[in-house]
Amino acid sequence: MAAGVEMREEAPRVARLHAILWGIFSLGGMLAAFLLPVMIYLTGIAYPLGLWPLNGSRDPSFLVMGTLLGVLFVFVTVAGSLFHGIFRFQSALTEVGLLRLKKGLEAAGYLIIFAGIILLAYYLLVLNPSLPAL
Amino acid sequence: MDTATIRVTRYRPETGPEPFFQEYKVPYRNDMVVLDALNYIKANLDGSLTYRWSCRMGVCGSCGANVDGTPKLTCASFLHEFKGRTINVEPLPNFPVIKDLVVNMEDFMRKLVKIKPWIIREKETPPEQGEYQQSAEELERYQQFSSCINCMLCYSACPIYGLNEKFLGPAATALAYRYIEDSRDQGKNVRFPIVHEMEGVWECTLVGECSVVCPKGVDPMLAIQKTKILGATNALRSILMPRGGR
Ligand code: SF4
Ligand code: FES
Numbered sequence: 001m002a003a004g005v006e007m008r009e010e011a012p013r014v015a016r017l018h019a020i021l022w023g024i025f026s027l028g029g030m031l032a033a034f035l036l037p038v039m040i041y042l043t044g045i046a047y048p049l050g051l052w053p054l055n056g057s058r059d060p061s062f063l064v065m066g067t068l069l070g071v072l073f074v075f076v077t078v079a080g081s082l083f084h085g086i087f088r089f090q091s092a093l094t095e096v097g098l099l100r101l102k103k104g105l106e107a108a109g110y111l112i113i114f115a116g117i118i119l120l121a122y123y124l125l126v127l128n129p130s131l132p133a134l
Numbered sequence: 135m136d137t138a139t140i141r142v143t144r145y146r147p148e149t150g151p152e153p154f155f156q157e158y159k160v161p162y163r164n165d166m167v168v169l170d171a172l173n174y175i176k177a178n179l180d181g182s183l184t185y186r187w188s189c190r191m192g193v194c195g196s197c198g199a200n201v202d203g204t205p206k207l208t209c210a211s212f213l214h215e216f217k218g219r220t221i222n223v224e225p226l227p228n229f230p231v232i233k234d235l236v237v238n239m240e241d242f243m244r245k246l247v248k249i250k251p252w253i254i255r256e257k258e259t260p261p262e263q264g265e266y267q268q269s270a271e272e273l274e275r276y277q278q279f280s281s282c283i284n285c286m287l288c289y290s291a292c293p294i295y296g297l298n299e300k301f302l303g304p305a306a307t308a309l310a311y312r313y314i315e316d317s318r319d320q321g322k323n324v325r326f327p328i329v330h331e332m333e334g335v336w337e338c339t340l341v342g343e344c345s346v347v348c349p350k351g352v353d354p355m356l357a358i359q360k361t362k363i364l365g366a367t368n369a370l371r372s373i374l375m376p377r378g379g380r
Contacts, residue, residue, distance in 0.1 A: 015332040016369040022336065023366030091339035099297045 024089040031080030039063075039077050071124050082116045135161045138213045143224040145231050152178050153231065156180070157220070162213045168223060169197050169208040172235075175261065185235035192349060196284035198290070199235050200224040205290035205347050226234075226290040228299075241299055242286050242306075249310035249328055254321025271316040276342050279312035279357055281350040289345035294337055301337040302329065304344035304354030311357035314364070330365040338362075 042063065046054040054060060063070045086109045092106055138160045144349075145153035146325075158179050160171040169187055176183045187197040190209045197208045201223055202216060208223065229237035288304035289295050295303045310329050313319045338358045345355040364368055 012327040012331045012334070014327050014330045014369075015334075015336050016372065018332060018336050019330060019362075019365040019369035020373070022362055023370060026362075026366070091194060094297070095293055095339050097297060102223075 004016050021087070025084055028080035028082075028084035028087070030083045031076055035073065035077040036081050071128070075120060075124055078120050079117045084119075086110075086113050095105075135163060136214070136217065137225055138162050138171060138216065139220040140168075140175065141220050141222045142172070142175070142235070143185075143222075144232075144234055145225070146182075146233060155222075160213075163218055164212075164214050166213050167209050168199070168201055168206075168211040168213060168221065171213060171221075172208060172223070184233045193283060195285035198226050198287050199283045200227055200290065205287040207285060207287070207349050210349055211354065215316060226286060228290050228296040229286070237286075238247035239286065242284070242289060242303075245302055245306040246284065246309065249306050249313075249325060250321060251309050251313065253313065253316065253319050254324060255318075256320045266318040268317055275310045275317075276315035278352055279308045279315070280349075282308055282312075282352050283350055286348065287347045287350075291347040293343070298333070298337060300333040302331075302334045304358065305343070305352075307338075307361055308352055308354040308357040311361050314361070326364070326368065329361050330368070335361045335365065 042054060043060040045051065047060045050056075063074055090102075090105050090109045094102055098105065139193045140158045140160055141155045142158065142229060143258040144156045145152050158171075158175045160174050160179075162171065162174075169190060172183065172185050172187075176185075185197070185199070185208075187209065189196075192207055192210045195207075199208050200206075201208060201218075202221055205226055213221070223235065225231045225237050229239070229241075232238050258336045259266075282305050284305060287307065292301075292304055295301050307329060310325050314322055314325055314329075335358050338355075340355065340359070343357045345353045348354065
């Protein structure tokens with residue numbers, strides 16, 4: 001080993017909260033990758049073009065109307081994608097050299113995620129015109 | 135014989151504060167590499183040119199430089215690959231330069247020591263009791279990460295290390311993971327806090343250039359991701375099982 005290398009180190013501090021947030025981020029990424037295409041297909045392609053499973057009279061609003069599973073599907077897809085997207089966006093900003101603003105960017109990012117998830121839950125559980133019986 | 139034009143960064147703090155380029159013409163054969171050109175310059179054109187090298191065969195990891203804009207081993211970069219172009223040879227980015235192509239490796243050395251790159255046992259058994267045995271599958275789990283030659287190309291390619299030198303970085307994490315995955319090692323509790331610090335693996339934003347430039351086929355990005363997964367599961371376990379989890 002090179003001579004003169006300073007060996008004194010501070011005791012390491014495990015970033016436990018960040019580890020959990022990263023876990024949610026990667027789970028959100030998986031959900032975004034698997035569920036978001038399904039949602040885009042149903043609402044953006046199948047419905048306007050009358051393709052399976054929305055051929056006939058079915059309208060994609062059934063996703064949030066009438067079934068708890070539908071509400072859960074929309075919540076998990078949108079919240080997971082939002083969490084993943086904002087977290088990734090923070091990383092991209094770090095990569096382009098905004099490291100000094102990191103703490104501020106992180107705070108803003110988590111605020112957007114938190115507000116987005118609350119708004120989404122409010123829409124699905126309160127404003128939803130035909131809230132399924134809980 | 136063809137002739138290559140080599141533009142080398144010169145930095146001589148004793149004569150001037152700014153680095154500058156110096157151009158040399160080097161005759162070469164098809165089997166010659168950039169390191170051969172540097173040796174030719176030193177032997178025949180300019181004895182003051184300063185750079186590191188040792189093995190000339192991609193083993194010692196000392197001859198790294200930024201060749202044509204990419205971190206490479208100069209002993210593994212053939213001159214004919216750049217035919218017709220001026221070849222820029224610069225010091226590895228992201229490290230302080232000491233002289234010409236020689237960079238200061240202290241930060242990297244400190245990180246290597248920090249992750250404790252040796253097998254840790256809770257209790258050593260005397261040699262008479264035989265070796266610690268390992269199956270082929272157990273070896274497979276960490277083998278690629280043990281091929282690192284400490285050339286630091288991955289640190290030069292990493293934009294996050296360029297922004298924050300406290301980041302533990304690719305090779306040190308790959309090496310830590312190599313021991314974490316080694317069935318003979320019992321030092322997880324010692325290494326986890328080091329790799330799971332904020333400036334351990336969590337600074338990595340998955341750029342992936344470390345794995346692209348590695349000349350030994352090590353995939354430090356994979357080691358970092360796997361270490362993150364271990365960190366996230368440990369953190370979750372410590373919340374769900376505060377007494378038993380780590
Ligand atoms: S991981 Fe690869 S690029 Fe990085 S120091 Fe080791 S051998 Fe060099
Ligand atoms: S001289 Fe040893 S790796 Fe290039």
